[in-house]
Amino acid sequence: MQERRRFVRIPENLQISYEIMPSVKSGAFITKNISQGGIRFFVHDLIPKNSLLKIKLTIKNIPFSFDAMVKLIWIREEPQSERYEIGVEFVNLPKKSAKTLIAYIKDILEVSHRA
Template identity: 35%
Template sequence: MDERRKFPRLDEAWPVRYRILEFSGKQVHRSRTINVSAGGVRFFTNASLKPGTLLELELLIPSDSLPVYSRGKVVWQGRVVWCKESGDKDLLPLEIGVEFVDIDDYDKKRLYSYISQRIEKKK
């Protein structure tokens, strides 16, 4: 089974910051999630990124004052799985799916716990 299908997904908009690792610049992009799981995240972007592109990401879990950090990077590193047009002209034009490839176990558990609790409350 593919990693991105092992975890429940939560459809919520969380702040996300990311940096494209292929570029030597330190430009940080800001966006909002479409959905998030302990295995990956889907969010809007204006950058057309090819599958396999590596990113550094920072997510803020709602009601948690600490962002999820991993190994001193912005937060964790992900690989773009897909990229397509979003279809919403008021938002950034593209959506990307990112699979987490380098995330601290503690942070992964924090994500999983929060997401599971939110999904249970929505039932």
Template identity: 25%
Template sequence: MADRRKEIRAVVRLEVQPGSPSLRRPPFYVTHNISVSGMFLITSDPLPENTRLKLNFQIPGDSEKIQVLGEVVWCREKDENSPYFPGMGIRFLGISDRDRAIIDRFIQELIEEKTKGSSA
């Protein structure tokens, strides 16, 4: 699968709550990575592609919750022979400028920390 993502993403674990309790899903998902345009959610029971869902999460160090409308754009099934996490790729369809800026700032801070750590 070709990597078509254009945005910088950060590998980070965040709890993400689905905003629609009718989806018979777990109370929360965990991210594997995030960018300003989407995220990968780890789950052994991914939703079908093209499913839209509201997602709520909080960036560490920020007091405001972020709420986005996302769409499942691809899924990876559980495979015991694969080193990759099962889950689903989510593209953000609806995100406020404020929330986008919070995510962008968080990613830049993570990159700076990693750069400082590798040059020490």
């Protein structure tokens, strides 16, 4: 079966905070995986598909953090839990943030291939 993703995803636990736009709901979690195209993480709120969220992503070991807008592509309720797993894609990610994120992902992939 062929991989349908446009970007390689890496399993990475990074700090992420989110704000559902335009409401005032917000929260913070740890990412499950990330690519240059988007992020997979958990939230406590049932958020409608195609919603826009403002996020702040922190990469501690560089150190680097950035704000970005993302669009909710899919949402799945976690059984036996009061949370939801979501997949979001970046919307107009600033070039500096994109460049840093791509370099970070490449570094992680190189390290994992050496191991």
